[in-house]
Structures are given as C-alpha cells and as structure tokens.
Amino acid sequence: MTSNGKVRTADSRIMILGMPGVGKSALVVRFLTNRFIWEYDPTLESTYKHVTTVDDEQVVMEILDTAGQEETIQREGGVRWADGYILVYAINDRSSFDSILSLKHYLDDVKKTNVQCVLVANKVDLLHERRVEASEGETLAQDMACAFYETSASDGGEDIPELFHELHREIRRRKMIESKGRRRSSAQQVRNVFNRVLNKIGSTS
Numbered sequence: 001m002t003s004n005g006k007v008r009t010a011d012s013r014i015m016i017l018g019m020p021g022v023g024k025s026a027l028v029v030r031f032l033t034n035r036f037i038w039e040y041d042p043t044l045e046s047t048y049k050h051v052t053t054v055d056d057e058q059v060v061m062e063i064l065d066t067a068g069q070e071e072t073i074q075r076e077g078g079v080r081w082a083d084g085y086i087l088v089y090a091i092n093d094r095s096s097f098d099s100i101l102s103l104k105h106y107l108d109d110v111k112k113t114n115v116q117c118v119l120v121a122n123k124v125d126l127l128h129e130r131r132v133e134a135s136e137g138e139t140l141a142q143d144m145a146c147a148f149y150e151t152s153a154s155d156g157g158e159d160i161p162e163l164f165h166e167l168h169r170e171i172r173r174r175k176m177i178e179s180k181g182r183r184r185s186s187a188q189q190v191r192n193v194f195n196r197v198l199n200k201i202g203s204t205s
Ligand SMILES: Nc1nc2c(ncn2[C@@H]2O[C@H](COP(=O)(O)OP(=O)(O)O)[C@@H](O)[C@H]2O)c(=O)[nH]1
Pocket: 018, 019, 020, 021, 022, 023, 024, 025, 026, 027, 037, 038, 039, 040, 041, 042, 122, 123, 124, 125, 126, 151, 152, 153, 154, 155
C-alpha cells in the first residue's frame, strides 16, 4: 500500500544472492527494520515489499532474499523475475568471494544481458579475520561494472540503505532507456506501415 491507499506494482525487483552464511538475510533485515538479528532461519527464502523514498520520490521495491546455492528451476525463476541483483560475500570467507564471478556469469546467461548488480563485502566488523582485501572487491566490482560497498549488517550498517537505493537508481535508469527504445521502435513500425501503404497506393495509381 502507498500513502494514497493504492496497491502499487514494484518499481524495482531486487534479488539478494551469495553463499550461505554471508549475511544476506541480516542485510535485508537491517535495511527493512534497521535491526540486526543474530540468528535468522538459513533455509528461509522470502520476498518483501518495501515502500521507501529514493531521491525525494516514493518508490516500491520488492526484495527476494534467497537461500541455498543450487541452480534450480526455482532459482532461475527468481533470476528472471528480478531487475537487479545484490551479490554478497563475507570478508572473512574467501570461498564466498571466489564464487561471485561465476554467479554473475550465471545471471548474465539467464537474463541474456549484462545484469545490473551491486557487490557487497559484508562483515567488515570482523577485520581481524579478513581473508579478502577491499582492493580485491573493488577490482571485481569494476570487472562486473557494478558499485561496491564494504559494510557490516551487525555494526550499524549506515550505508546499507544507500546500496539498495543505488541499485534502484540503476534499475530505473535502464528501464527508462529501454522504454524510450521501445517507443522509438514502435514509432518506426508505424512509419514503415505508412510507407508501405503509400507505396502500394503509388504503384496502383
Ligand atoms: N560479525 C558479523 N556477523 C554477521 C554479519 N551479518 C551476518 N552475520 C552472521 O552471519 C550468520 C549468517 O547470517 P545470515 O544473514 O543468516 O546469512 P545468509 O545465509 O546469507 O542469509 C549469522 O550468524 C549472522 O548473525 C555481520 O555483518 N557481522
């Protein structure tokens, strides 16, 4: 529901992906409630509808918090459903970082485009356990053409709203470009039909 009581369809659909235990649910819960929950059911996969303000505009986001890693049909359905992706690893878990690039390739394959994403290095409060340098995260994000954030869902997470907002902006930008392209191509189709009709009239007269 929005402030005028109408149910709106989502302006952006965001899917959170990453290896089990990296803190996907913790990030989503922090974004939605500004709280940190230490233990969150690791098998729970949920979609949340969230009304928020981005750049003075009221927007509706739908967020799919995934669980599990297998590339199942169900997962593929989620990938198709989403407009943008938050890819999460934990700075104290090297394997979670190593899995990100193949995940991105999988998303590109399913969506048949270079998908929009934000790369998140979570658990920066565990600095003493760091296994992935910030510079490595930055380089990977550059290679994938997405924004990069190091954050901690447990320690305040001040920049967590910003990373969701940034992905929303990117999604909106691409949607605008795509709809302009569609409008242009349908105007072109009308012109083509018109020209064909004119040619026909010309050739029969
Ligand atoms: N220290 C620390 N622990 C975290 C952070 N985020 C999540 N966790 C913990 O990591 C574990 C897995 O978190 P969860 O959100 O369930 O991960 P998910 O499987 O990716 O959804 C839980 O025990 C959380 O309390 C963080 O920023 N810092």
